[in-house]
Amino acid sequence: RKICERAKNAVAIGCYPDTERDLTKLIEEELRVSNLRLASDARAVLMSLLGGDRMASRNELRKLALFAHGKGEITLDDVMTVVSDASELKLDPIVDGAFAGNAALVESEFTKAMVAGTYPGVIISAAQRQAAWLHKSALAIADGTPASAVLEGGFPRLHFSRKPMVEIALRNFTPPRLVTIIDQLATAALDMRKQASLAAVIGQRALLSIAANAKRRG
CATH class of the missing domain: 1.20.272.10 (Zinc Finger, Delta Prime; domain 3)
Incomplete structure (x- = not known):
């Protein structure tokens, strides 16, 4: 990393796993577009299923928003029905x-x-x-x-x-x-x-x- 930062013909871009704050922001951004709320128990489970990859997390949120379109609020059942485990390898x-x-x-x-x-x-x-x-x-x-x-x-x-x-x-x-x-x-x-x-x-x-x-x- 240090070599790339000092080189004139290379670029170093910092990439870090999503934190809890990052995931909260991502969830709010995606659901705001669809005018959806998230039940508190659904939020806790949803957070545990996201985070390993930003694009995978975003795709799962968009899939969830499509599934819950018109409902107003996303429930725990919605999350468990739709969202795959995009958080990590099987732990x-x-x-x-x-x-x-x-x-x-x-x-x-x-x-x-x-x-x-x-x-x-x-x-x-x-x-x-x-x-x-x-x-x-x-x-x-x-x-x-x-x-x-x-x-x-x-x-x-x-x-x-x-x-x-x-x-x-x-x-x-x-x-x-x-x-x-x-x-x-x-x-x-x-x-x-x-x-x-x-x-x-x-x-x-x-x-x-x-x-x-x-x-x-x-």
């Missing part, structure tokens, strides 16, 4: 591996994601969503709901291929321990924004810490 193995205590899987899949150009913050965001879901589910199980009912319920429905590892995660972590992990992930997300050059290191360290913690079931 489930990384996140599920961390909470199941499989550090080797976390390392290998995290490395693949970095080679593919996935922004580490997207992975940590996925881990935060999973930690919140696990906490809610662990509380339900503590109140007497069968684990099988928790795994089969919810929206969006948990894919069958994830159920074995998620079941392990629910056995590994109690609600109080998950609260600690939620705080840990929030700290990691903040540190990644403060130290962008170390984002990958911070993200991987946080996920491996969760994997190590999963082995300690006490």
